[in-house]
Amino acid sequence: MKLIIASNNKGKIAEFSQMLSPLGYEVLSQKDAGISLDVDETGTTFEENAALKAEAVAKLAKDCAVLADDSGLEIDALGGEPGVYSARYGGEEYKTPEDRNNLVLKKLEGVPEQLRTARFVAVLCFVSADGKKISVRGECEGRIAFEPVGDAGFGYDPIFVYGDRTFGQHLQILKNCVSHRARALAKLTDILKKEKL
Numbered sequence: 001m002k003l004i005i006a007s008n009n010k011g012k013i014a015e016f017s018q019m020l021s022p023l024g025y026e027v028l029s030q031k032d033a034g035i036s037l038d039v040d041e042t043g044t045t046f047e048e049n050a051a052l053k054a055e056a057v058a059k060l061a062k063d064c065a066v067l068a069d070d071s072g073l074e075i076d077a078l079g080g081e082p083g084v085y086s087a088r089y090g091g092e093e094y095k096t097p098e099d100r101n102n103l104v105l106k107k108l109e110g111v112p113e114q115l116r117t118a119r120f121v122a123v124l125c126f127v128s129a130d131g132k133k134i135s136v137r138g139e140c141e142g143r144i145a146f147e148p149v150g151d152a153g154f155g156y157d158p159i160f161v162y163g164d165r166t167f168g169q170h171l172q173i174l175k176n177c178v179s180h181r182a183r184a185l186a187k188l189t190d191i192l193k194k195e196k197l
């Protein structure tokens, strides 16, 4: 099955491709599908934003299923921030993922290890070629490091500790087994199989 990933985020597209290609899906980025679109994420929940992105791209995708991911990092000591604002945390001033990682670390200065609990959340919204919509959520619990370590993955991976090291240090193949995105995708592929979509 051909599947367009409704995203311009290279990190997400690479992970979907790594996880879905072995299952026989042909993963296309928006660019591959000739769809140039940057959807405004005006929702206040991951569910709303994933649906906004999936529906906007599905309107332009001819006879092809679409998968959108809205994801982010929830940090307990920051009341759930950056949450749905993870991609633009801190506003214009914080341009790069490194800037945003440093902002998080600054806000957590003085917070001890046991209170640095956090989770990555991913909500996937799938729209089939004939317009059927499915939404699923995956979460991955961890904690925030004291400094960025490792250069694997993308975004907040260097400061997210899973087990004894950051996602930036883990092999990508491990992240793809346990991540928020992997867990949501496992739920989705189960549903797609059961519903023969």
Ligand code: IMP
Pocket: 009, 041, 069, 070, 071, 072, 073, 084, 086, 087, 120, 153, 154, 155, 156, 157, 179, 181
């Ligand atoms: P959005 O879903 O386009 O709003 O962006 C999600 C943002 O959350 C990304 O730009 C990253 O900053 C962050 N994020 C989501 N998933 C991951 C992940 O697997 N690793 C690191 N950062 C992530």
